[in-house]
Amino acid sequence: MKKVGIVMGSASDMPVVKKAIDMLASLDIPYEVHVYSAHRTPDEASDFSLNAKGRGFGVIIAAAGMAAHLAGVVASRTTLPVIGIPCKSTNLDGLDALLATVQMPTGIPVATVAIDGAGNAALLAAEILALSDEALAKRLEDKRRADTEAVLAKNKEIESQYNV
Numbered sequence: 607m608k609k610v611g612i613v614m615g616s617a618s619d620m621p622v623v624k625k626a627i628d629m630l631a632s633l634d635i636p637y638e639v640h641v642y643s644a645h646r647t648p649d650e651a652s653d654f655s656l657n658a659k660g661r662g663f664g665v666i667i668a669a670a671g672m673a674a675h676l677a678g679v680v681a682s683r684t685t686l687p688v689i690g691i692p693c694k695s696t697n698l699d700g701l702d703a704l705l706a707t708v709q710m711p712t713g714i715p716v717a718t719v720a721i722d723g724a725g726n727a728a729l730l731a732a733e734i735l736a737l738s739d740e741a742l743a744k745r746l747e748d749k750r751r752a753d754t755e756a757v758l759a760k761n762k763e764i765e766s767q768y769n770v
């Protein structure tokens with residue numbers, strides 16, 4: 607199966623990125639995790655992206671906060687699908703990263719999830735890989751069903767507590 611590449615702009619993004627790692631692991635999807643910054647280590651970020659397709663990656667997730675150029679820089683160096691996670695920062699609550707990640711000019715797409723939306727980034731990556739992987743597609747369908755059942759069980763609990 608193709609791997610998911612996860613890059614983050616700083617080790618301080620790890621608490622957010624961990625949610626994507628855990629989601630990929632729960633779906634048995636292979637991944638690699640790296641700290642590559644668009645600003646502090648642009649050569650490494652660029653090299654990783656240029657070589658990603660040849661190294662067996664199928665999707666790249668890029669997480670960054672503040673002036674979040676990482677997803678755009680990664681996307682500029684590969685035609686693999688790139689999913690951007692705008693990470694929340696202290697001053698502007700992640701709105702800075704959201705706008706920097708989502709507002710890509712035509713030609714270099716970045717599929718942007720919600721601020722700190724690492725779980726959905728992993729699920730979107732899984733859905734992309736599942737297009738050519740039947741077994742993964744089945745695992746995603748099973749997960750969706752289990753999630754629905756969990757919500758219905760919660761509904762039952764609340765209904766029986768409050769509706770007399």
Ligand code: RP5
Nearest residue numbers: 615616618619670671672693
């Ligand atoms: C961004 O700047 C990183 O992605 C991080 O979210 C933010 C702050 O980085 P640190 O100063 O904590 O390393 O490039």
